[in-house]
Amino acid sequence: MKATTRGIDEMNAGVDNCVEAGYRGAFPVRNILDRVGNKWSVMAVLRLGRRTERFRALLRAVDGISQRMLTVTLRGLERDGLVHRDVFDTLPPTVANSLTPTGLSLLTLITALADWAMQHEAAVKAARAEYDRRNG
Amino acid sequence: MKATTRGIDEMNAGVDNCVEAGYRGAFPVRNILDRVGNKWSVMAVLRLGRRTERFRALLRAVDGISQRMLTVTLRGLERDGLVHRDVFDTLPPTVANSLTPTGLSLLTLITALADWAMQHEAAVKAARAEYDRRNG
């Protein structure tokens, strides 16, 4: 097997990491979560959940992402079957990125997570401040 | 401020990273997701969702985690107000770790995510294999 992205391939290696908390072989859990944990994956999926978008448009939409990271992120999502790339052989090239059905189903959860984050932002911030005050 | 874990403190620094995809100031989103993306946070929350547990028990339950990482993980979760530590001044020391109400509300989403992961494990694996076959 060729090392597409070293770290990701590694993910397929370790079949340990279970918590047997009802999630025996939690390996797939961590596996997916690693993708969610990526700095940009969630942002990209969130954006593609609104509309199919071209590379350049995504680059502008996802504030702060570099060209390289957008490429890498999309590749990863595509590899996992979450994003579909439609390449039109025009000049200049056109690529339409959209969520697959699987990607759409994940979007629901990611959206819920994002909503949770916004709803609890204040609470978390307060907790952190409090914690930092108490300790050093 | 004391550097608990350098990276985590940094999370508080960058107030950029928004996608304006309906999530303006997606900073809190990434902020939370960084925690979810941690290798062990989810496993710990999942486990604590089942029962209050002591450090040593958690260490055994979350397969593969090191002592250091469990400490760091719990500190992070505690700082964010997701986990509550109850210290009993016994000998030897006893510490009860449990989810706070906030932690419990997150547990719901995390559980959903874990379920999603298990349900789509096959599909994702297949997608990866297919992708790797097509490309090199």
Place this chain on the structure above:
DNA sequence: CTGAATCCCCAACGATACTG
């Protein structure tokens, strides 16, 4: 039992420059 401190590695990420 709980946990802090040290050392070290490497995968993720970023900046930049180049190509079809």
Place this chain on the structure above:
DNA sequence: CAGTATCGTTGGGGATTCAG
């Protein structure tokens, strides 16, 4: 416009050791 190549940084995480 979309994508690749290269290189440097860095912080998450593991192993180990020491301490209360």
